[in-house]
Amino acid sequence: MTDAPVLQRCAEFIANLTYEAIPEDVRREAQNALGDFVAVTMPGAVMPVSEDILRYVKTRPSEDPCVLFGEDATADAVSACLFNGTASHSLDFDDTAPSSMGHPTVSIAPAVFAAAAERQKDGQALITAYVAGLEVMHQISRLCMPEVSQAGWHTTLAFGAFGAAAAASSLYEASVDECAWALGISATTAGGVRANFGTKTKALHAGLSAANGIQNAKLAACGITANPAAFEASDGFMQCFSRLDAFKEDEIRLGTFWDLREKGLNFKSYPCCSGSHPAIEALTIYREEHGLKAEDIESIHCGVSLLSPRELTCHRPQNAVEGKFSMEYALSSLLIYGHVGLDSFTDEKVRNPAIQDFMGKISMAIDDELAALGFIGYAPVKMTIKMRDGSEVKLRRMRAKGRPELPLTLEEHQAKFFDCMRYAGCEAHAQSWWDILSNLKDASASDVARIGRAKARKCY
Amino acid sequence: MTDAPVLQRCAEFIANLTYEAIPEDVRREAQNALGDFVAVTMPGAVMPVSEDILRYVKTRPSEDPCVLFGEDATADAVSACLFNGTASHSLDFDDTAPSSMGHPTVSIAPAVFAAAAERQKDGQALITAYVAGLEVMHQISRLCMPEVSQAGWHTTLAFGAFGAAAAASSLYEASVDECAWALGISATTAGGVRANFGTKTKALHAGLSAANGIQNAKLAACGITANPAAFEASDGFMQCFSRLDAFKEDEIRLGTFWDLREKGLNFKSYPCCSGSHPAIEALTIYREEHGLKAEDIESIHCGVSLLSPRELTCHRPQNAVEGKFSMEYALSSLLIYGHVGLDSFTDEKVRNPAIQDFMGKISMAIDDELAALGFIGYAPVKMTIKMRDGSEVKLRRMRAKGRPELPLTLEEHQAKFFDCMRYAGCEAHAQSWWDILSNLKDASASDVARIGRAKARKCY
Incomplete structure (x- = not known):
């Protein structure tokens, strides 16, 4: 481990990551995750908790271009992250991951889509931002898990804002300092007590982590400084959340060890635990x-x-x-x-x-x-x-399909996608969105901007 | 201690609290706190950290009536809380308190002014909401302090959203259930690592707690449920933040024990630690x-x-x-x-x-x-x-003036108020605002709406 603080190392990774530097299999897993996110968010957008958030979001109208998935409407980035994050987690059909023992994509992907809409970014920028967010979130997780979960935290909100802030910072083309500040502010906004499981606040945790993350990236861009050592410093994140006094892993290996390859994601075939x-x-x-x-x-x-x-x-x-x-x-x-x-x-x-x-x-x-x-x-x-x-x-x-050891095939991903679109009453968009999402590297900014933009209804 | 969960007891206190039920000395201390808040926020509004937040807030324009102190402008409630909370804490001239060992009013008062502006509430409603927020925030604090501080948390952000949510819920005339949910969501949004001291994020902690608190009250009003036992339940706030397994105090005494009388606030005569x-x-x-x-x-x-x-x-x-x-x-x-x-x-x-x-x-x-x-x-x-x-x-x-044992006189409060207004270049408003704030029980909604509405500049 070098002397540079953890969040500083993460900031350098985010600011320097290019699409070209990402291995092909890692890009493909990012694409799978973004496609799966769209699939589960569309039927999730009409669940009761999502309808509650929509009422809240509509009290803050804006002209901003960030799509509210399943609403055929747009909003400001923070509101879109709050709504899309909550909607994507409301069915418990979204991905999970061994490194965070939580739900990474429902925190990161809303920030990816919102920031891409603000800056009119294309599919390659989307993949790069998602990889930046996932790898940073999971690098941080691996340093202090499972202790954070054992202490009582819902890891989706404890770690999620780091991922969302990293992804948004990537799309905003933030400087290394701005990336480090965004992550330092995320140490301050981390939270999420598991005692709220069993209530609507559980799904809200995903919305909050996405919204906090993109807000933190914006605050850093406005000049709000934070401590790049806020992860490991005395009275920092690791002490407060994990009670550990030494890292669980002894190296920061961003850009050499790819979590999306080595640890991977679990995609669900059934919308339940x-x-x-x-x-x-x-x-x-x-x-x-x-x-x-x-x-x-x-x-x-x-x-x-x-x-x-x-x-x-x-x-x-x-x-x-x-x-x-x-x-x-x-x-x-x-x-x-x-x-x-x-x-x-x-x-x-x-x-x-x-x-x-x-x-x-x-x-x-x-x-x-x-x-x-x-x-x-x-x-x-x-x-x-x-x-x-x-x-x-x-x-x-021993294991269900969808785990990294037994991944879903492309056909199985596609079947889940079309099934979700059908249950959300959005079959009409299924083929064109699937074509974009399953070949994301060639998607233009205007292709990306169409994703999620349809009115969902509950068809069961 | 009855069997009802802590946040449920707090919710009943908030929903049932009336101006008439508040003892005269408690009302007076609330009035002092709101006056002192206005004083320190005006020169704080032109500090660099406040200017950064203003840039962020201006990316989300709205027609809402919540005053941005020192800006002669209004915004939506969450934005106003973020800006006013940060501004009020930026000089380290705001009050502190023994119960939370932190800064209570910079979390609560922004929510009081913002929610009052939304609902056109008068001075008595302001006092009632501030008392609801302060008493709830400090009842919660007394159950788990100083352990929360010793664990590394900045108590202003760890406890502040409970106070802001309680104050906003009071002004929104929320039901008992809505109050309990707002507090339960606040358990989830609590955070604030002290490792960010020494950066602009320290002042931001006050803005975040105020903004989270009013957002949580709004989410509860939209139907987002949370666990009324999220304070003391397994994997709840007390476990996550204090590591205690039993309350420090053995009674919830809201409405009989008044923290503003028994523990009180410390008002600063000097803008430093x-x-x-x-x-x-x-x-x-x-x-x-x-x-x-x-x-x-x-x-x-x-x-x-x-x-x-x-x-x-x-x-x-x-x-x-x-x-x-x-x-x-x-x-x-x-x-x-x-x-x-x-x-x-x-x-x-x-x-x-x-x-x-x-x-x-x-x-x-x-x-x-x-x-x-x-x-x-x-x-x-x-x-x-x-x-x-x-x-x-x-x-x-042994002690500085301004502590409960040696309180500032009315003249000393007034001198600080006029001094702050002068340093903020707002002498023209000093007398009329002081007249409203020092006789708050007789202030109309339109009197209240004028407070803070002036353009500040740095006059030193």
Whole structure:
């Protein structure tokens, strides 16, 4: 580790990063993330929490060109980040990542789209800004995780503004000093207590981190100074948020170690807590191969690892939000309704007596063998299905598709994109936006400016 | 302590508080605080950090009626809070308080003036909202201080949004639920690392807490829910910010214990760190009585308590900001220039060779007797002045004027107000604003709307 403060090193990386310097596979993962962001934000824009934010944003009208996704309207950059960030996180269908153990793209991408709209930037600038934001956010995360999460913070808001500020600074072509100040101010605006999970404020955390990040980049551009050592200095971010007195990693390797390649992102195939995804997949595959029917099942037991019971806390969910954090509901939805999709998560579908009844057949407990893997971020499962005829089926799955070890194919990304656009009532735009987003390096500024600009409605 | 969550209890206090229910001495202290806020904000509005914020705010024009103090212009409420909060803290001339060990009024008062302008509220509503904000902010502080400060947080931003959200909610006539949500969202937006002291971000902390607080009240009014137990719940504010597992106080006594009466505010007579104030006062009194001259002094030694060296860190200051945190500069300014006022804190005056030379005669060290008092918030001093003729003078002062135990008189408040207005080039408004602010209970909404609305300039 050199003597230069962490945020100073990050600032130099942001200010000097060019599209050409980014490896091809890293560019491709950035493109995947931006496409996935657009997909999940469109149906998210009509969720109740997004409608609340829209009412707030509309109290501050502006002539600015930053698109409010799913609203066919524009706003100032801070308002657009607040709305788009909240909307993109409202379905819990957005990406997650091992380095921050949180949701990186819902903080970074809103700032990328808003700053690009302000400065009329093209697809290559978008990719470069996203990479700057993600790599900085995750470099910072790796220095003090998992301690920040263990202390009680929602890492999306604890780290997110660093990423959003970095991305916006890249598009604003900020100087090294301005980048460092924007990150130093982000140390001051970091927050997010996990005690607000289960309320609308959880989705708001993504909106706040994006809005704070772009605001901090703007404040730095206006001359507001901050301490480039605000990460590791006494009474700085690391002390306040992680209680660590030494970095978890001993090197800042921005530009040589690419987090998007080495650690990667997890893209979701199901719009609910990722702790249930391996179980959903294992059961989906078996069901398709063997024609499993709900009425033939006596019981299902899921052996899980240590993290799952901390995330999947709702065993008898009564509404859509609780249903997203329930292994019992996910598997019941698959077996009764035939799939786990956006339309599975309505209050009515969760309260269906057949579902409520079937959930009683499902149990979950920590499995000794899986617990021995430690406090891991993925969710391996060992399932035992007892049939009414006395037979027994055993299934096992370590990881869900969408994780870096088992990435979604281009076709799967595309299918998710078109599915989300359909549920948002925006099929008419799906092909043209997909063409832009799946070949982003050739997108012009006016191509970029069209993305998200359509009126969404809830089509399920 | 009842079972109701802390923020729920606070919400009930805010929603039910009436002007009539506030004791007369508490109302008077609120009026003093609002008057002092106006005084320090006017010259603060033309400091460099305020000019930076103004550039940022002007990128978001609006038709809203919230006054930008010292600008003769209006803006939306969030922008006005950001600007006025930062301006009011930029001189370090604003009040402090024992309960939060920070600066309460620079977080609360901007929200009071902005929300009052939006809703055309009168002086009694202003006082009621300020009291709601201060009492809630300090009730929360007393439950977890000094641990929050010891952990590294700048308490102005850690606690300030609770106060600003409470004050705005009072003026918005929010329901109990909306008040609780506004406070719950404030747990999520709390932050402020002290590592940013010494940069422009320090003053920004006041602007951010005011802006976050009023934004959180607006978000709650739009339907954004939060956890009313977000203060004491697992992974909540108290755990994240203080690391305590039990309250420091065992009762929530809002409406029976009045912090403004029992703990009170400290109003500054000198625009610099309060750690030097008892020494400045002791020397001022002796100098006036005995005609002490700089050229007759061989040396001055200040024996101080434990906190002073942590605050007065600049022993050979080279600019105005460093000068504000220097015992040596404060006493040299008094003896060379004849006083310690707003005009003492310019880069030029700090760099004056006569001053730089005289600072070498001044020393400061912890005194055993004063250290035995513990980690106290006031700054007792024992001074020994050695004269060139060999004689020695000993002075001693426990507290500066302006503290609750030794309050400023009405005349002293008024003198500070007129002095600040003069330094801001706004003498023309001084008498009419003072008439409104010193009899606030009779002020109409249109009286209130005039306050702060003048163009300031730096007159020194």
